[in-house]
Amino acid sequence: MHGLMDCNNFFVSCERVFNPALEGKPVVVLSNNDGCVISRSNEAKALGIPMGIPVYQIRDLVRQQNVQVISGNHTLYLDLSNRVMNVLGSEVERLAIYSVDEAFFDVPFDDDEKIYGLIAPIAKKIKKYVGIPVSIGAAPSRTLAKIASHIAKKERVDTDNVYLLTDMKAVPERLKKIPVGDVWGIGRRLDASLKEYGINTAYDFTQMSRTWVKSQYSIVAERTQQELLGHDYAQITAVTESKQTITTSRSFGTTVRDIRTLSDAVVTFASNCGKRLRDQNSLTGMVTVHIRGDMHNENMPFYTNSCQLRLAMPTCSTMEIVKYALLALRSIYREGYGYKKAAVTLSDITDNRAMQLNLFEPTDEPRQKKLMKAIDKINAHCGDTAVHLLAQGSASTWKPHMTYRPAKQGPLRIYSGMTRKEDNND
DNA sequence: TCTGGGGTCCTAGGACCC
């Protein structure tokens, strides 16, 4: 059996951990640059605020209903995510972190009572120790476990936030109530196509012939269908510890025109990528830089381009990465256009240890590695940009808007085994 | 004024090889 833990309204819940006054109120958290709504409290959902809506489109509603609007703080969310995963990881086997607020794990029983005995205390424990409310589902496949946790979130809020979808005789009745587009793995396109065939619910989908699904759509759709029928398709893949691509991209707070400011942003993004590359102990063989104008401004000519460069040698040195990123940027930058976004992506990522066997290449790698290690260490202690490349100047006009951060944003307090209410007495 | 960021997997098609 598979278990799935899912944090409820995760970013909003994080904000509430540090500001309990937000409890019971409609709250939304915004994406970078204060663009879109990316997390909503139940109260905000009840007001009809959809996921992903640009915030300016709900300005009236925000004012009328006194919706609390907060600029996202992803460092904070990652920290709380780690704490949630630590608690969960101490209770279950084979934890597979799927996203910042979700994780699958092994449930080594078939018996409902035993399963319940395992997972119900976990939800309580996470709430108690970290302050984040979570929902947990269990089922024979991951796709069904997702549905189970979804039911837990919607229907069990005031009880225990846990739901089991283990009895395959009872599953079809459940699936009849679930729109096919809500199933994990069925996106907008597939949903629209299925509806044309009169397939509206998850149950309808399970009734189609397997070969038809595969030939009409794909092997992915077929797998999803089989998972809904209770067949477990979770690959026994070892949990991939390292990313295969690493991207840093941001929309700018203002329109950027000059290459100096653009370079500043690209150096910052490349440095960020380099840090994350070293954190997972990898090397990159390919650097891509992407720049784009403003799609939404009809008064300005639109230009977008990208350039991918293969490195002479795989590296984890920020200086090497920056060097190639700037080369790439210069090759695609065009004067006379306005830019709203840039991105740096590292790909062709390999394990650092494989590289160290290559003794015969004349390279500066060992020295650069030591330097990077030292810089990372200093930055870990003194703040992320205590030591940075000079090219990453002080030109900050590209930096995104962050209008809705609470004024008081002190350093993270360390919680160790206390409940949230006690913590927030100060 | 104003529309996020970071991933994975699959597939089709081209280059190349024998």
Add this chain to the structure above:
DNA sequence: TCTGGGGTCCTAGGACCC
């Protein structure tokens, strides 16, 4: 006039996820 068949590898782009 006419131009194989089968395979691998790589890449770009689409669909999907949170």
